[in-house]
Amino acid sequence: MILNDLIEIKNAELAGRKKITLRCCMAAGCLSCGAKGVKQQLDKAVADAGLQDQVEVRGVGCMKLCCEGPLVQADPQNSLYIKVTPENAPSIVAAIQGGQTSVAQTDPDAAFFKRQLFIVLANSGVVDPERIESYIAADGYQALHEVLNEMAPKNVVESMVQSGLRGRGGAGFPTGLKWGTVAKSPGAKKYVICNADEGDPGAFMDRSVLESDPHSVLEGMAIAAYAVGADQGFIYVRAEYPLAISRLQLAIKQAKQMGLLGAGIFESPFSFNVDLRIGAGAFVCGEETALMASVEGKRGTPRPRPPFPAESGLWGSPTLINNVETFANVPPIMRRGPEWFAGIGTEKSKGTKVFALAGKIKNTGLIEVPMGTPLSVIVQDMGGGAPDGGQIKAVQTGGPSGGCIPAEHLDTPVDYESLGKLGSIMGSGGMIVMDDQTNMVEIARFFMEFCMDESCGKCIPCRTGTVQMHHLLDKIIQRQATPADMARLEELCDMVKSTSLCGLGQTAPNPTLSTLRFFRHEYEQLLRPDLSGPPPNGASETRSASAAS
Amino acid sequence: MAAKTLTINGLQISAEEGATILQAADEANVKIPTLCHLDGVYDVGACRLCLVEVAGVPKLLPACTTKVVEGMEVKTDTERLRKYRRMTLELLLAERNHVCAVCVANGHCELQAFAWSLGIDHVRYDYCFPKWSVDNTHRLFGMDHNRCILCTRCVRVCWHIEGAGTKNVSGRGGHARIISDLNQPWGEADSCTSCGKCVQACPTGALFHKGSTVAEMERDRSKLEFIVTAREKKQWIASD
């Protein structure tokens, strides 16, 4: 494969395009409500109408407005059909020929779409994720070609630094800096890992990217591997994402067949292989050191850092680990230049962020917005506010490591620093909207229960502290807690945050702390100063009690 | 090897390059509390009791896995650290069923000794009273999960010193527990060589010699050190 071959594939693909395209969402959300049948019937209706050479029915990835699925978009008519059933197919086919249709539609130019800016999701809902030609037609793998032929590895790292991209896996670590460290770490063997463990409740950004545009992640990984000097990559993807896994497997196979992965890519000396590793459902395996232990076939528990993976990672070799969305940003940055990317977003948070918008909100789905977009724009303008006239009370970001931002702070711009100031985090992109019916103490208990269940059990503060904090939150909700219990809870939050080994324990108190900060009265209302509290647990007393049991 | 100078609690000391804060402190006779650390096996930084404050570092660092750096200013005994250590112990005591009065290790238990040294005479958290079993299937040894603090010292000596790989951890969070082979009764674990190193390594009464009764379990750690010295330094010297 050389550049000309790539361009030939692109031109052939574009030349083969038909006058009309019906794009059918084939991502997990729409598939779960019958999209497969819709596509079959559309194929049939097109055939029945004898329009095969004029109409292409294309299976595509996520079209973002997941709550209205199955979705079908007709181009160039610019009609977006919602909640489509297989029976609707003939009517849609009639409509694209100029007829009338009663199939429900929504405005593809509504704020939900118009306020988005697509970098990571540019191909999502447009290309066919199961055909590499479709990705190539969207300029896919051109960035890899340019990097391999025209740039030295250190210039690639330099471009990433200039772009200002920060890791999308949660902590927002500068990506270029990380690449530079791995590139400089001595070692004959290096690895690149894509973290696709996505375990936050309510989050589905990474899944959508993998299902909708797997090649962008592969291309991003290959560019990274060239920059840091690695020849082997792993994608650690959770077993709960079977569709993402099968599309990745197919994408890897197709890329290998075309010589875009494997030995001597683009006839250069650069070789890069990618293998999948399937996670078995532990949230903690998203933590980088636990993830690497799991890839090595060990029990997935975190270990103290340093050494950081960049110096000593998989099997002791320097290892670059980035999130799915981080890698998906790489090909557009290399194609359009770091300056272009750095021009989007805020001073310290560049580019866009993908969010999985969920909870008490009219439009749920996938959104990509420039960094710095105010939360109110997201939940009110794009999300359409709370359904059934409810009032939005808070927005939760960052999942079990994040916090709840109260309605009065909805003018906050979405960027790493602003969210951090409010005691939340950007996180990986889960955004859960809560309305006035939500009990914030219960929210705190929900996330604490999650952390308690997902704690790996290695270090004492997280293993035992989450149990006690959950117990105290439970006591508060049961109206059995005294003000002394509340003080104990706050003391534990501080202790577990300060002393736990890994990020899970260090951030497990965040949802509790943030609800305590903004909704303290909800806790206080439930307290029972009249109770004298538990009997002072004299050690001798308890010993006899347990000895008797 | 180059020496590094640092201060621990204001005391100026020197340590070998590559030494951990714990080793440096030990040489300077500064005692840092530990539970998961065991001389001779690798450290895992799990119990968090050895956390120390280092000037200029916002996070607390585990002394057992943090290497000394030139000019480091370490504090091992601040108000904040004492508070956290006390809470950690209380959390441990509330987690499983630590009933000293009926324990084989009474008087020879690191957990108990440590709790005493901090003056812990009551626990401010509700006891969990979980139901854990006792594995008495091994010919020579027993395991009482009620007293296990999951320090994984037994696992590490079993893999790292004996090389048998019998002991392991299964489950997660509060349900994590020490298992033998593929979660079999210890007596049926073929890989166990009955060397007893895990029993020697255990800080509490969780692992014990069969036939010992209350307060009888004394441990002889020098045996473990003997093997490690022999292997790493090729010196066959018995410590006393």
Ligand SMILES: Cc1cc2nc3c(=O)[nH]c(=O)nc-3n(C[C@H](O)[C@H](O)[C@H](O)COP(=O)(O)O)c2cc1C
């Ligand atoms: C408990 C825990 C779970 C995590 N889960 C994920 C995850 O599912 N996906 C992810 O990309 N990063 C996750 N992370 C963050 C990773 O450890 C790591 O920082 C990230 O993959 C680095 O990629 P980035 O620099 O591209 O953000 C998790 C961290 C912790 C502490």
Ligand code: SF4
């Ligand atoms: S903080 Fe929790 S998840 Fe992380 S190592 Fe400790 S017990 Fe395991």
Ligand code: SF4
């Ligand atoms: S059995 Fe003993 S040595 Fe093993 S983990 Fe439990 S307390 Fe530690």
Ligand code: FES
């Ligand atoms: S001795 Fe350092 S963490 Fe346990």
